Amino acid sequence: MRDEFDSLVPGRPLERPFSRRDFIATSAGAGFALATQPIMAQTAIHTEPAGLQAGRLRLPSALGEVEAYQARPEGAGAVLPVVLVVSEIFGVHEYIADICRRLARQGYLAIAPEIFARQGDPRQLDSVPEILERITARTPDAQVLSDLDACLDWAVQHGGDPTRLGITGFCYGGRITWLYAAHRSDLKAAVAWYGRLEGAVTPNTPRHPLDVVEALQAPVLGLYGGVDTGIPVESVDRMEAALGSAQALAAKASRIVMYDQAPHAFHADYRPSYRKEEAEDGWRRMLEWFRQHGL
Template sequence: MTQPDNPHRRDFLLGAGAAGFAIAVQPVIAQQVITTPDSGLVTGMSSTRASDGRALPLYSARPDKPGKPPVVLVVSEIFGVHEHIRDVCRRFAHEGYLAVAPEMFFRHGDPAAIGSVQEIIERVVSKVADAQVMADLDACVDWAREQGGDVKRLHATGFCWGGRVTWLYASHQPALRSGVAWYGRLDGVPSELTPLHPLDVVDSIHAPVLGLYGGQDQGIPNSDVDAMRAALKKSTSAAARKSDIVLYPDAPHAFHADYRPSYRAGDAADAWKRCLAWMAANGQ
């Protein structure tokens, strides 16, 4: 059922970001490997009012039955809320969640209408402030509450760009019960709009986060994963110490993206099971 600064520094950041994403973004497979039906679900586009007064577009999926489902925020890659992200929302909905995927880039352009990764980063992603992202996710929590979602059982997950955001949101939102970060960047050069990275916020994490990473990810070195593991282990935050990282030795970046050649069915299936188990164990 469906319802309707410094230029040299800037260039360095854009180049580094583009290199990391370009490695992951290869020619798209014509059809997704996994297609999740919306039978038994309520799905569709909607919007909520953001902190700046703008209408924030979002896609949602939930079971078509009475009750207050737990809520999961689904944060996209740099490509926005395309069909794969919507499909992930439907997968969560079939597991009993109200899944909400906001269009985080709507103020700056539609990534789907831009021809290259470099252009997406320069024209859209580089203009998005972490503070605005946190506020937009908070607005989605308010929307989910208004729609009857149980925000006392609030979770967040994200892929690539959204994986980094998931770590940051676990530091920002005290009500979060768990996070699952799929191959999100852990470290980087600070900028005015992105002043902190996951390694910087470990001691302020409010909810345990499961990190899912590929050992062959050329954009996120294993040394960053090792550093994050060590930081979590010695953190002053109890939630951080409960966090965990799974590294799939042979997996590349975006191994869950079943519409790209980077997809690794076995690792993706295992990671999805771990994702669901993690959320259930931390307050489904």
């Protein structure tokens, strides 16, 4: 078992590995704790790294180095399907790292970049509004897409199968998942968990998912909550209608699943919003979606 990513592949590792203890220490007293309390220990999921090669690394990109967390089955000899994991506004904390490990247990090379690192560390801020104002609003979509490209390219160079590329993302990352499905022509499938579909146009966010329906190059499975106070059902309905009337084949092949009684972040098992039944069903659907589309 390895959880440091020291000599697995070329790439400069961090001075020390990321761990669950690091996550707790970083969260205590910081803005991230505000969004996660009370943590429901009885539903929190932790995937042990035994049998996996997992940990943090730095890799090159067009905009400078990208820090990321990756996980894959230990000792895998064949090339592996690759899944990008795009975080919420809180960055790559333990929940996102665990998502990577869960995917690794399913046979994937999963990699999650720290997409906000150039703007700052969300975990050091005191409130969600502060994170939105000081970090996410200042993070250009173009920067995020470029860093995701760098992660996929790195993965392909280090054991990933270039013909089997996918992406999934949560909240902020769900929105990015839709955009990335319109950005990367070799992507096979995408799964967006409660990603915002429309919003204000700014220099950093020039387009939203509803704007790129005809540009989709990979089919997207969208998983949404019917009582999500941040994403109105009417917005999801508009996306579903746009997909249904689109000419693009990937848009026509896309699908929306609505969980009528689920709130926002229903998959986030570290938060009170977690809904076990809907989260497990969504995870099953995600894996089926990837396999259906060749991942």
